[in-house]
Amino acid sequence: MPDWIKTVLTSEFFWGVIVGLVLAAIGAWLQAIFTARQQRKAQKDLITNFCIDTVNNLKAIVEDMVNHRQRRSFTEITWRY
Numbered sequence: 001m002p003d004w005i006k007t008v009l010t011s012e013f014f015w016g017v018i019v020g021l022v023l024a025a026i027g028a029w030l031q032a033i034f035t036a037r038q039q040r041k042a043q044k045d046l047i048t049n050f051c052i053d054t055v056n057n058l059k060a061i062v063e064d065m066v067n068h069r070q071r072r073s074f075t076e077i078t079w080r081y
Helices: 003-009 012-080
Strands: none
Touching: none
């Protein structure tokens, strides 16, 4: 083995770069997992809030229809007499 390869492989700088790359790769992998979990949770919350809003809107529409029917029947009653 040439002498310069042995010097490079035993240098602290070389192993510092290798360790740094490994730690950066592990950090990127963990960050990707954390971000994916956050996005899944946010998507679940968004769907839950959408369903709640849809139900509330349907309730409001039904209440408006009932109120309109009551006002119309009240108006018909008062116009007859």
